[in-house]
Each structure stands twice: as structure tokens, then as C-alpha cells.
Amino acid sequence: MSSVSGQATYGHHVNGAYDYIEKQRTRRQSNRVLHAHPSPLFWLERDVPIKEVMVERRMANAAIPKRLNVYIGTPYCLPTNPERCGYCLFPSEVYQGQTQLDSYLKYLESEGRRYQHFLEDEQLAGIYFGGGTSNLYRPDDYHRLMRIVRDVFPTIPPGIEITLEGIPQLFTREKLAAMKAAGINRISMGVQQLDDEMIKLSGRKQKARHAFQTLQWCEELGLRSSVDLIFGWPQQTTELMLKDLEAIVGTGIGHITHYELNVAGRTDFARHRRDELPSTEQNLEMYRVSKQFLESRGYRQVTAYDWEKTTPGLSGEYRFEENMRQAFARDADHGIVGYDMWGWGFAGVTYFPGTPEMPGWIYMNSTKAGEYFGRLDESRFPTERGFHYTHKDLGIATLFQMLQSMSVDVALYNELFRVNLLEEYADIWQALVEKGWAEVDRNKVTLVGDGVFYTPLIQGLLAYERTEEMRKEKSPAPSVQEVAFLLASQPPTGTVIRQERDTEEARLSVEVGSRSEGVVSDLRPPIRRQRESTTLTWYRELTSDRVELSLLRVCGDVWHDSPVVLSHGTFSNAQTCKRLATYLAENGFDCWVLELRGHGRSEVGPTHPDFERFSELDVPAALGAVRHNTQNKPLFWVGHSGGGLVLLMHLARHPEALMRVKGIVTLASQATDAGMTWSGWAKIALSAVGNNLLGYAPGPLFKLGPENEFRGVMNQWFRWNWNGRWTGHDGFDYLDGLGQVTVPALCVAGGGDRFIAPYEGCRRLYNALGGQDKQMMFCAKSEGYGEDYSHARIMTSRRAQREIWPIISEWLAKRAN
Numbered sequence: 001m002s003s004v005s006g007q008a009t010y011g012h013h014v015n016g017a018y019d020y021i022e023k024q025r026t027r028r029q030s031n032r033v034l035h036a037h038p039s040p041l042f043w044l045e046r047d048v049p050i051k052e053v054m055v056e057r058r059m060a061n062a063a064i065p066k067r068l069n070v071y072i073g074t075p076y077c078l079p080t081n082p083e084r085c086g087y088c089l090f091p092s093e094v095y096q097g098q099t100q101l102d103s104y105l106k107y108l109e110s111e112g113r114r115y116q117h118f119l120e121d122e123q124l125a126g127i128y129f130g131g132g133t134s135n136l137y138r139p140d141d142y143h144r145l146m147r148i149v150r151d152v153f154p155t156i157p158p159g160i161e162i163t164l165e166g167i168p169q170l171f172t173r174e175k176l177a178a179m180k181a182a183g184i185n186r187i188s189m190g191v192q193q194l195d196d197e198m199i200k201l202s203g204r205k206q207k208a209r210h211a212f213q214t215l216q217w218c219e220e221l222g223l224r225s226s227v228d229l230i231f232g233w234p235q236q237t238t239e240l241m242l243k244d245l246e247a248i249v250g251t252g253i254g255h256i257t258h259y260e261l262n263v264a265g266r267t268d269f270a271r272h273r274r275d276e277l278p279s280t281e282q283n284l285e286m287y288r289v290s291k292q293f294l295e296s297r298g299y300r301q302v303t304a305y306d307w308e309k310t311t312p313g314l315s316g317e318y319r320f321e322e323n324m325r326q327a328f329a330r331d332a333d334h335g336i337v338g339y340d341m342w343g344w345g346f347a348g349v350t351y352f353p354g355t356p357e358m359p360g361w362i363y364m365n366s367t368k369a370g371e372y373f374g375r376l377d378e379s380r381f382p383t384e385r386g387f388h389y390t391h392k393d394l395g396i397a398t399l400f401q402m403l404q405s406m407s408v409d410v411a412l413y414n415e416l417f418r419v420n421l422l423e424e425y426a427d428i429w430q431a432l433v434e435k436g437w438a439e440v441d442r443n444k445v446t447l448v449g450d451g452v453f454y455t456p457l458i459q460g461l462l463a464y465e466r467t468e469e470m471r472k473e474k475s476p477a478p479s480v481q482e483v484a485f486l487l488a489s490q491p492p493t494g495t496v497i498r499q500e501r502d503t504e505e506a507r508l509s510v511e512v513g514s515r516s517e518g519v520v521s522d523l524r525p526p527i528r529r530q531r532e533s534t535t536l537t538w539y540r541e542l543t544s545d546r547v548e549l550s551l552l553r554v555c556g557d558v559w560h561d562s563p564v565v566l567s568h569g570t571f572s573n574a575q576t577c578k579r580l581a582t583y584l585a586e587n588g589f590d591c592w593v594l595e596l597r598g599h600g601r602s603e604v605g606p607t608h609p610d611f612e613r614f615s616e617l618d619v620p621a622a623l624g625a626v627r628h629n630t631q632n633k634p635l636f637w638v639g640h641s642g643g644g645l646v647l648l649m650h651l652a653r654h655p656e657a658l659m660r661v662k663g664i665v666t667l668a669s670q671a672t673d674a675g676m677t678w679s680g681w682a683k684i685a686l687s688a689v690g691n692n693l694l695g696y697a698p699g700p701l702f703k704l705g706p707e708n709e710f711r712g713v714m715n716q717w718f719r720w721n722w723n724g725r726w727t728g729h730d731g732f733d734y735l736d737g738l739g740q741v742t743v744p745a746l747c748v749a750g751g752g753d754r755f756i757a758p759y760e761g762c763r764r765l766y767n768a769l770g771g772q773d774k775q776m777m778f779c780a781k782s783e784g785y786g787e788d789y790s791h792a793r794i795m796t797s798r799r800a801q802r803e804i805w806p807i808i809s810e811w812l813a814k815r816a817n
Contacts, residue, residue: 080203135166569641571705573600644669652737670761750789751780
């Protein structure tokens, strides 16, 4: 039965992947090959805690060493008619004169000073001066620019790539010589079109001779160079495209970025020239023809849009682009390593991915020059908004980056994220293979044929379910103005961030604008239960030390005698337990969710909490409050992580309280074994340093939960797991005390919870319990579950709702009446 059902479901998923591909295949696609997940539309954190981010980054980099790329933006672009070159939505402001640049450099220097003590010891991998338009400066300004950089990074490794991006008509030989003298060794030129009539549509005062003259000067001065060209331009034909390629290849250029025009938003091309644009099918044909041409001329494709000359001494020299496709990579000498990016200046995007165990951040600076200046004037970091990765989101972002290089290192991905990538997306891989878009073996997924052109579509397909989840969770929705700025933001992890590239706005046209056209349904729709009516009521209860606690009552039709108290763990509040409480209430239980002191709506009290204040003061108050409101009936306690520990600690010291408790369910609760490996010890040591350095453990920052956690709470947990002993401040041994806890118990551990609550620690707690009616449940694929459950997913995921919650409900029901 299960085999047949599984095959049917799998077939449904493959068909869903096909449906998505067919719906999106002929739509204009975003140049998402330049982007990581998630879309900037979901960067909703307005108050990015930069100092904590930098502390977190240092701890994460101790586990996986990272070198740093630096992107330095310039706000200004020449005025054009139509504005913004007709198609660009990236943040920029109109250049009006040199005084703007002089003022901006002062603020750039100010931001550098704010970061200096965090970054001065960094190993730099590359520097990129991007746009706006970075060749607007006067020749002597480039020495000043590099001095500002050296003030933050006193030691710049010799030979690293230092690139400056600009437009052809603003380069002069004098400027290029000044750039080289300052230390810049590569020029990236946004040509876009060599045909003088085609480029007129953008409003630029640019001629083909400007581009060729600049390339000649670069060769004379010994500066490496690269160019951007766009295909899919209004009125462009395949013949015109090939004419441009033939001309640029004739210069001997080492690197060409040949990318598809994106059309979206309120640009001139989107509003007034749509009928002049080649269709997606015509763009695909242009891609095929250009690929064949460039390969015939000795160029090697390194991304969907990037081509490098295979001449010895040139291939692979364009390091900034390659580094930005490698948040994680395998190094023969150092194991797993990677690259971060700091976005410095106006609209700069910073990408500090962290590690799978300690996911990091992506955030952007102000996208209005006045706001950028204002924040620095107020001695603030000039950030506008950001996103803190979850484990899942970092996995998708890493997959995006790997796909940018047209292949995925399956073994590296599996090692990093402890999943089977081929199984995780088996339906999608099968659909891509059958379409001839990918080749798959046990070590690598490789995009082939038209699959390379459709890289953005494939990335969107892989992220579709998570994107839909995030869209439903997103609140508040950004304003139209905010959306425009987000869409215009530079790509955080792409080949190069250029002022001409309008990538994310096209994604919005697929993800938002296409809603009216109909979006393919979720490829893996969740199983939803019919909900009975439940009511939610908040109660307040005083502890013996006069601290007011909050309890949320969730109930409907009650047909089980024993109420259920649910308690969250560290970094959490009632929201962690609310969905499970609602599920149990729908199955006849009177549920109460306790918020421990200092969490959610509960008061902190006169003294900062630790676990023993939770267990000695909060637990008895909660037991008394619930019994008082439910006719003194014995109750069940369901605790996640530390929420399970606090009741057990209370019962171990106060066995007389056992008469109030009908049974206990612990989910991922343990106190001794997180540090039983070198990896565990290292994580505990690093986390303890950060905890005591900041004075608290930042939950939202580390994506551990919605709340920061008190230093005393975490220091106890660190000490227990470091020493392998669960003891009180007075030396009381809680594991020994559990021998007196004889009530029924269900202990649940997750196969993917390898650090916070590994199976060994949960099992040790289970073995110490003194009752006869006890059960250990290991939720892992090896035991027939759908996944190896992580610390959070064992409590809150949809799959847990299907696989674990019914078992808990049934276990409680058998012992309730």
C-alpha cells in the first residue's frame, strides 16, 4: 500500500514540476542567475543588529574559514532620456556635479570607520568598485578611494583582483592611468550595445569607438578588462547581436558577460517598447546562437551569461565573479572554506552566510543618498533592511550559487546541510533530466542544453515551495515605493553587481505580477486537517517571588479529563507551542501554553532568570494556575527542549509534586551531550564566548528563535553540556533525581538534531527516569519517518504535524481518562 501510494505521490510531484516549467518557460525570466535566495522582497528586518552580526560572523568563520570580498558602491549616474538608460531599476541618483562625489567620499570614509575594528584583520579576496557609475570621479580621486579602503584594510594582499566598473564614454587614458597607479588592476565596462543606433534607445551619449578606445588603452597600460553586452534589446535581431559579438571578440577581450535583458517595472522599455522586444523564444534562439559562436572562438562558458577566453594565462583570472559563486567550497589543503561579501556604501548589499549550524545574514544599505548620509550623521550603521537566514534558506541560497556555475557539488552540499540533495528534490531533477536540461549522477547535477539558459527558472522551481511559505508569512507588505527600491537593489551573490542590470524586478513580475494570470499550484501541497472551533484566552499568574507569568489557554470541545500544559524552550515564547496546542485542542484537550519569565508576555522579575528559577518558581505557579482553573485535575506536561527540562528539574527536587502530574512528553530535551564531540565542544566554547561578550544570547540573530536568551540560562546549559553533568548551583544531580520521577513519559528525539539535543543525550535522560510506563521515540529516516528531524522541525514543521503530533495526541488520550 505505502509503495503504491508513494509512487503516485512522486508522480504527482514530477507532474507538478512539469506544470511549473511549462507555465514559466515562455514568460520573461529574471536574470536570477545573479541572485541568491530569498528575493529582497523578504528582507523585512528593519533593525539589523550589526555589532551582533559581526560577532556571529567571527564565530561562524572559526568553524568554516571565509575570505572577504568587498563591493564599494557609488550612488550617481549621468542623466539620460529616457531616464535610467531606459531599463535600469537599480538604486541610483542623478549626477549633478563633482561636489556630490566629494561629499559622498567623506561619508564612505565614515562608514568604513564604523566597520574598521570588525574587519581590519580580514583576509581580502577581491575588491570591486561598482555603480551607479564608478568612473565619474576625477583622476586624483582614485588614490583617495584606495586610501579609504586601506584605512579599513591596512594589509591588502599583493596580486588580488581590484576591479572598477564604468561606462565607455567616461573613461579617459588619464583616468585609467590614475586607476592603475592607485592599485586598480581590472576594468569592467558596461557596453550593452556596440551598435550606435541601438544604444541610442537608452539615451546614452555613447559610441562604439568609446568602447574600443578604452579597451586599447587598457591593453597599453597593462589593465585587464571585461565587457558586458545585452541580448534581447528592443529592435535587436540575431544578426545585430552576432555583429556586436564578432566585433568585441576581435579585440581579444578575456571576459565577456553576455546576458538577457530583463524588462519590468515602470521603465521606458517596459512601458513604451514592449512591442519592440524579442520574445522569450527569440531570446532563447539568440542564446543558442551566441553560445555556438563564442565556443567556436575559444571562449569557455562559466555561467549562463559569463564567458572566459581559454587562452593560457587568461582563463580563470576573473576572481571576483568566481568568489561570489562560492559561499562554500572545498579546498584541498583546508577542507571546506568559503567567501563572504561586505557591501560598502550607498545601496551596498552585504552577504555573510554563516554556516548551516549558525546561519548568517544578508542585508542592504540605504537606497537613498540622503538617508545613507543621515544615518551616518547620527552615528548609526547605514543599513536599510535585511534577512537572517534559516538553515533551510541558507541551503536554497547555496544551491542557487552552485547553479550559477551550471553544476551542483552534491557531496559538498550533503556534507554541509546533512541531507540527501538528490532525494530532497528528486521530482525536480527527474523533470529536468527528462527535458534534457540536466544530467544527474551521484556526485554532480549539471545543467546542460537549454537548461543553462533557463537557470533562473530552475532556481525559482527549487525555491518555489519555500517562497510561497515566506509570501504567506510576510507582514507587513512593503509599499509600492519599497518594492521598487528592493527590486532595484544590486544582486548580492552574482557575477558582478552592475548599475545597468535590472534583475529582481523581473522576478517580481513572475512572483507578484503574474498572480492575476494564475500561478501554478504548490508542487507538494500540505495535508490540511478540518479545524474545529477553538478559543484562545490569556491568563496571568503571580509566582512566589511576585513575577507575573502569562498562560495562553487554547480549548474547544473538551472530552479528555486531563488538561495539557505546553512549555517552550530557550529563545522562544508561546508561539512555538501554539500550533501544537491548537492541534491537541481540536482533539479534545484543554491546553495551556506557559511563557517562562522574561519570554513573551511574562515579566522578567527582579533577577535575571536561569533554569533553576524557571523550575523552582515558574513551574509550580503554572501547575497551581492550571489546576485551579480545571478542578484540580492532574495534568500532562508537553515540553520542547528546555521546556521539558524545567518540569523534570522541579519533579526531581520535589517528588511530592508528582501527584499533580499525569504524564510527561519531552521533545528534543537533553542537558548533557551537546558537547560530547570535538565539534560540539567547539560550538559550545564559541557560543559561550559570544553569550558573555554580548551579555545575552541573541536568538533572532542566530535564527534560534524569536527571543534573545538570558546569559544565566545559556551559561547553565553550556556548563552542563561541557561537563556532561546536569547539576544545580548547589551540586544537586538532576539525572540522579529523575529516578524518583515515576509518571508515564514519552521522550522524543530527532535524527537531524545533532548538536542541541542529540539522541544520546535524550536517551540518557530517558534512561534516568524511574517509571515503568515510558517510551523513547527516535524520529529519523532510519526509523521510517519522512526526514531526520531537526531541533525546531520536530516541534513546528508540517511534516511533524502529520507524523509526530498524532502519536503525541494518541499517547496522551490513552492515559487521559
